[in-house]
Amino acid sequence: MSKIDPKLFTAHEHALEKEYDVCPKCGGELQHRNSKSGPFLGCSQYPSCDYSRPLHQQDHSLEKRLPGTACPECGEELMLRQGRYGMFIGCSAFPACQHIESAQPKTPASPDITCPACNKGKLAARQSRYGKTFYACDAYPKCSYAVNDQPVAKPCPECGWKLLVVKKTAAGKREVCPQKSCKYKSAPLAD
Secondary structure (H helix, E strand, O other), X not given: OXXXXXXXXXXXXXXXXXXXXXXXXXXXXXXXXXEOOEEEEEEOOOOOOOOEEEOOOOXXXXXXXXXXXXXXXXXXXXXXXXXXXXXXXXXXXXXXXXOEEEOOOOOOOOOOOEOOOOOOOEEEXXXXXOOOEEEEEOOOXXXXXXXXXXXXXXXXXXXXXXXXXXXXXOOEEEXXXXXXOOOOEOOOOOO
């Protein structure tokens, strides 16, 4: 069996360092660093010198024109793009036109139900950072009541709680009491 020459690895590391060794802004040494946006080269004189550049160029391979759609601000065609926080729809005339909109489906309409916890606010449909819809009191942070399923303005027949939620179960959709101490479940609902 042949041995691997360890000089190959050290030569490669030194070759990378020499390629990126001088900061064009201040002449300092560039260092390989990592951030939430990915690896980059930054000046060793930071914070007095803030020069940095990404090691890898942004991947714009997920850009797709949306024919038949017009930007409401300038009239140019809209594009589906991949950004730092996920997919979004933006104007193809960027950077001249800064119009963007979410590619996520719209949050469902909020029901007209008074919050059962504080009796002051209304339950409003919200989206979590993962795109899941939940219903929370609009008097937040004074009231932090929230339910994960769609609320229905009916009192619970067993415990008297002021609302029920529609839950999908193996038997079908049912109205269920959101109180953990109550085990009420209605018969399967007709769709």
